[in-house]
Amino acid sequence: MPATLKIEVARSSAAEQVAAALRQSIMLAELQPGTPLTETAVATAAEVARSTARQALQLLVNQGLLVHQRNRGARVVTPSERDVRDVYRTREILETAGILAWPQAPLEAHQSVALATERLQDAAAEQDWETLSDRDMGFHASIVGLLASPRLDGLFANLSTEVQFYAALLYVGNREREDPLAVSADHTAIYEAMREGEINQALQLTRSLLRTNLDLLTAILRRRGWNEC
Amino acid sequence: MPATLKIEVARSSAAEQVAAALRQSIMLAELQPGTPLTETAVATAAEVARSTARQALQLLVNQGLLVHQRNRGARVVTPSERDVRDVYRTREILETAGILAWPQAPLEAHQSVALATERLQDAAAEQDWETLSDRDMGFHASIVGLLASPRLDGLFANLSTEVQFYAALLYVGNREREDPLAVSADHTAIYEAMREGEINQALQLTRSLLRTNLDLLTAILRRRGWNEC
DNA sequence: CCCTATCGGATTGTTGGACAACCCTCCAAT
DNA sequence: ATTGGAGGGTTGTCCAACAATCCGATAGGG
Numbered sequence: 393m394p395a396t397l398k399i400e401v402a403r404s405s406a407a408e409q410v411a412a413a414l415r416q417s418i419m420l421a422e423l424q425p426g427t428p429l430t431e432t433a434v435a436t437a438a439e440v441a442r443s444t445a446r447q448a449l450q451l452l453v454n455q456g457l458l459v460h461q462r463n464r465g466a467r468v469v470t471p472s473e474r475d476v477r478d479v480y481r482t483r484e485i486l487e488t489a490g491i492l493a494w495p496q497a498p499l500e501a502h503q504s505v506a507l508a509t510e511r512l513q514d515a516a517a518e519q520d521w522e523t524l525s526d527r528d529m530g531f532h533a534s535i536v537g538l539l540a541s542p543r544l545d546g547l548f549a550n551l552s553t554e555v556q557f558y559a560a561l562l563y564v565g566n567r568e569r570e571d572p573l574a575v576s577a578d579h580t581a582i583y584e585a586m587r588e589g590e591i592n593q594a595l596q597l598t599r600s601l602l603r604t605n606l607d608l609l610t611a612i613l614r615r616r617g618w619n620e621c
Numbered sequence: 622m623p624a625t626l627k628i629e630v631a632r633s634s635a636a637e638q639v640a641a642a643l644r645q646s647i648m649l650a651e652l653q654p655g656t657p658l659t660e661t662a663v664a665t666a667a668e669v670a671r672s673t674a675r676q677a678l679q680l681l682v683n684q685g686l687l688v689h690q691r692n693r694g695a696r697v698v699t700p701s702e703r704d705v706r707d708v709y710r711t712r713e714i715l716e717t718a719g720i721l722a723w724p725q726a727p728l729e730a731h732q733s734v735a736l737a738t739e740r741l742q743d744a745a746a747e748q749d750w751e752t753l754s755d756r757d758m759g760f761h762a763s764i765v766g767l768l769a770s771p772r773l774d775g776l777f778a779n780l781s782t783e784v785q786f787y788a789a790l791l792y793v794g795n796r797e798r799e800d801p802l803a804v805s806a807d808h809t810a811i812y813e814a815m816r817e818g819e820i821n822q823a824l825q826l827t828r829s830l831l832r833t834n835l836d837l838l839t840a841i842l843r844r845r846g847w848n849e850c
Numbered sequence: 851c852c853c854t855a856t857c858g859g860a861t862t863g864t865t866g867g868a869c870a871a872c873c874c875t876c877c878a879a880t
Numbered sequence: 881a882t883t884g885g886a887g888g889g890t891t892g893t894c895c896a897a898c899a900a901t902c903c904g905a906t907a908g909g910g
Contacts, residue, residue, distance in 0.1 A: 407893090482772045544711055691891080
């Protein structure tokens with residue numbers, strides 16, 4: 393057997409599958425913020441034992457999609473303005489550091505960013521918002537990947553799901569979205585700036601992109617009055 | 622009742638207590654790297670049910686002190702050189718960003734750094750290595766605190782326990798350590814550089830401090846041949 | 851009328867036991 | 881030398897029960 397052959401077997405426990413299903417429901421806003429998820433309810437809904445449901449809930453708590461209070465159960469997180477701000481602050485720090493690391497990053501990482509850019513452009517051509525959102529975060533993840541730190545990659549993966557959660561919330565019943573081509577163009581500009589060595593410009597573009605998104609989010613959040621709960 | 626009064630009740634579940642005890646044992650190197658921790662063994666040792674032990678183990682896995690393989694249980698992590706490098710890389714990124722944020726940070730955060738510096742100096746006066754290590758990481762945590770991001774604070778808290786774990790491993794049976802006063806002085810210098818607005822110097826001092834520590838760690842790790850497992 | 855105390859419902863936290871699924875090692879057979 | 885069980889051990893999941901805790905409502909005291 394060639395040493396390079398590597399096969400990933402998708403082994404996932406029942407708890408993980410339940411968690412995935414719940415995450416899906418949360419992302420699709422079938423489960424609105426604040427909805428309590430009792431262990432027994434999840435258990436019966438998923439046809440698993442309460443202990444398994446319990447574990448699934450804990451997984452989602454670790455991912456920041458649920459909040460848990462001792463002896464009071466878990467509920468879908470209600471994103472406060474502060475939470476959103478923190479997520480974007482973290483993104484800014486990580487992505488800024490990533491861009492600054494571009495010059496020292498290995499070729500592999502550079503190619504990864506290039507690939508992510510291409511995939512985003514492809515998604516923009518079609519009109520599938522779900523994959524566009526995935527590719528969008530994929531691009532940013534590849535930038536964080538320039539830091540070559542599995543740890544930070546993991547942290548950013550968590551952030552991504554939360555960002556997508558927020559984005560999904562925003563666009564519930566709000567079918568007017570940004571122009572996918574514009575999204576693609578913005579990101580392509582960042583990539584090309586880095587490739588041309590214009591690090592500062594890439595920084596500026598990224599910061600303004602994040603700021604714009606954050607402002608959009610907070611504006612809508614405020615309009616809905618989800619500031620505190 | 623004054624609105625500012627805030628009382629934290631130390632409510633901790635059984636699983637958390639078991640996890641804390643295990644963490645203690647791991648930190649004290651009573652449980653050497655690679656030691657398998659079976660659920661039943663932990664359960665009987667802690668006199669709790671297996672499910673509780675299981676939960677405790679998962680907590681430690683989340684903190685990076687144990688590695689878990691499906692159907693094969695958990696064991697104490699064997700720090701590879703790559704792991705250590707990643708931890709320090711992450712620290713460098715976070716702390717660098719923190720120092721850069723000093724000028725924009727609120728007074729509160731500044732005071733927090735000042736306090737951490739003082740506490741470190743106090744600890745250096747005595748010869749208690751455990752509190753010195755705590756205060757040391759406390760100082761760095763306060764720097765990350767300049768970023769005003771609870772998320773990154775949480776990430777750094779995790780890193781701290783791992784760093785202390787590594788440090789504990791290093792010094793097992795190796796009683797010659799750094800001079801506490803030198804440690805204190807190094808950190809004080811960083812604080813004062815920031816306070817005086819010499820951000821670049823603070824950056825340089827921090828980087829060199831981290832590099833030195835990392836080199837020390839990797840050297841000893843290599844000597845012990847724990848590179849891979 | 852307001853404050854306090856107590857009670858009951860609901861949910862989680864923890865337990866103990868049971869069984870299936872799975873992985874590893876060892877050994878035999880091809 | 882590779883393949884294919886057999887066996888032992890551990891985890892993954894389930895179930896049923898009880899204790900601990902929290903919430904809200906309701907009743908009693910100032």
